[in-house]
Amino acid sequence: MKKKILVIEDNPMVVKSLEFKLLKEGYDVSIAIDGRSAMEQLEANNFDLILTDLMLPFVSGSQLIEHIKKNHPNIPIIVLSTATQEDIITDAFNMGVDDFITKPFSPNELALRVKRSIGSFKNQFSHK
């Protein structure tokens, strides 16, 4: 069964590229262009991974991560952001994100990190 990824991003170009690349890699991809619709999708579906930007309309990335960690703690999160400041990256990891990718990003590297995050999470659960 295909792994399901929720991509939360408001830049249409990045959305399309991520969708294209992840579909090619064999994942099932859902898109949310803001935090609010991401929350709705999270309630309606089960996801194996969340790929999110930090700067989003309506609900910020940090608020969204807090929401996910509280209500769906088992879903791994990868942040994809233009932020390069150490404090922002540290804050994200402190909130419990699994990986942080800065823009500009390499699509191949991103695909590998997605694979690793989903794989490590699966292993973590199979060990338990």
Added chain:
Amino acid sequence: MVSPFFLKMNLASDIHELPPILEINLVLTIIFFVFTLLLISLILYLRVHKNIANRRREELDLLLIDFINNYLFNEEFDNSKEIKAFKKKHLKTNFDKRVAVSQILVFAENLKGETSSVIQEVFLGLGLYDFLISDLKKKAWFKKAKALFVFYQLNIKIPMSLVEPAINSNRNELRQQAFLYLLHNSTENPLGFLGKLITPLTLWEQIYIENALKGYPGETPDFSRWIYHEFSSVAIFCMKMMADYNQFEHIPILLKFLNHEKPEIRQQAILSLRQMEISEILQILIENFPKENTLLKQEILKTIGKMGLEKHLQAIAPYINKENGILTVEHQRLARYFNPKTSITENNIFTNNVQRGHS
């Protein structure tokens, strides 16, 4: 039924029969009415034109995103055939080409690694290189600036004969883009353009260059190459960079510049040497203190505060004019900093003692 011609004739003869003041009023009303109609028509035309252009942009953006993603990630996509077809079908006008350039820039800003060279390939394949080169040959400065920006962002080399004239352009925006292009595309001498300047560097240009240097992947340039430049702004920039990049090997030059004829150069020499924490400057600054202007005296006081001792403050005390409020306050502040127990009165006594000692 009355024909419009006769109606017009009647209206014209009626207007002539009116008293002159009413006639003028009526004529002016008609003129303003026509003018208003024309203005509203123009606004409506521009609005409609803009809406059509925006719609076309949105459509083309979607087509380009789809096309470029296929080009980048779809292995079954026949790149060479599809790029020709896309160019022929969708990039017919200059507007279409400008939209394509903007969208390619968005891709370049967000993707890196193996995709960068493919994005360049798409740019060249869509014929946008020639399009922007023709922009560079036009007179409009904003087209040239945009073209240089795109070439710089996509890391595409262009003939130097097209970039060099922009170095000394009257438009700051164009000059800045030329600097960034040259800096980014140079492998050995990123600041070589400084030697070709025939107008001073503005503060904004200095900030742009400084910022671009932070991302320069090559070896940091030796800033002493331009320290004797005819423009103080270039020399000041280089002195600042020497301190920022810790080029301690140039300390002798900076020390020499503490006695430069131009006060702005002396000021930057103090700032750079202070940043580098070179205590040798204290003796020179104390000697120079009496002849410096208030601004430089302030810098000397700050330097003593950062690197000096109470004895250095004592040495310059006799040369602080009591009527100069700024220097007096700064001097008092430093006196307390060195000796927190010093009261304002005591400090005055201490100053007087030093003065007596000197005399």
